[in-house]
Amino acid sequence: MLTHVLCQYCGEDSEMEYDFQQKYFHLYFIPFFPLKKKVSVCCENCYSVFEGKYIDQAIQVKLNRVTERHPINTPIWTFSGIILLTLLISWAIWQSDRHSLVETDYIKNPKKGDVYFVEHSPKEYTTIYSTWRVDKVDNQNVYFTYNDTSVTKYTKVFSILSNNRYTTKKGILSRKKIEDLFKKDSIISITRE
Ligand SMILES: [Zn+2]
Incomplete structure (x- = not known):
């Protein structure tokens, strides 16, 4: 919660609730890797919501101060695709290695x-x-x-x-x-x- 911020809509000295939405790149509904977090603030007085670049400069400064103190982590599931792909490639390499190991044994x-x-x-x-x-x-x-x-x-x-x-x-x-x-x-x- 941000306190004592001037709402750019109702002009009141208000409290504002903030929210970060993690955006991610996906392929066939599998999250591949995280993109930027989309930030929004909501005025507790008039319930106006401001997003990203539409957030007032003064509010943005306060927001940055809060997130420096309490960093927002990027959830691991946004990397699912990358992790899956890495596992798949490792498996394929392991498979091809194993194949040639068997044949190396046959030749010896x-x-x-x-x-x-x-x-x-x-x-x-x-x-x-x-x-x-x-x-x-x-x-x-x-x-x-x-x-x-x-x-x-x-x-x-x-x-x-x-x-x-x-x-x-x-x-x-x-x-x-x-x-x-x-x-x-x-x-x-x-x-x-
Ligand atoms: Zn307001």
Whole structure:
């Protein structure tokens, strides 16, 4: 409550009730972040209400003095959207990290039946995608059967996964070599049943 203020409407020496309304930016009804607080004062004598820049200079000065002594906090819920977004992004990063951790483990400890999704560039500006299936693993090497088919779009690789496509093309790569290929993203991903 402000005391002894001259009301700009009724001209009386009045008391005035003040109120702060927190404005906030929202998206789909979720408050994202706080904007300015909208201040209003109400004359107890004539009940006129004045808002923001329409508040008399002298009243504004008194108001500032009061809010310096008793600061108005910005409620935490006005940050809901920002908090939610941060959580969502953290979760997505955690998810993608976890995914590569699993695959890093697969590449370090290969197992019969693993399927590697691979990318080659046989010629400049040409990229093809195919899969390799692990047949056997020993201390040094990984033994593969390569898929007979390759495709030119990564999204199409899922159409060439059937077991009868692995027939004659065999290969042996050192365990060190496959870790290199994985680091260079020539081995894009690995699946294990
Ligand atoms: Zn008044």
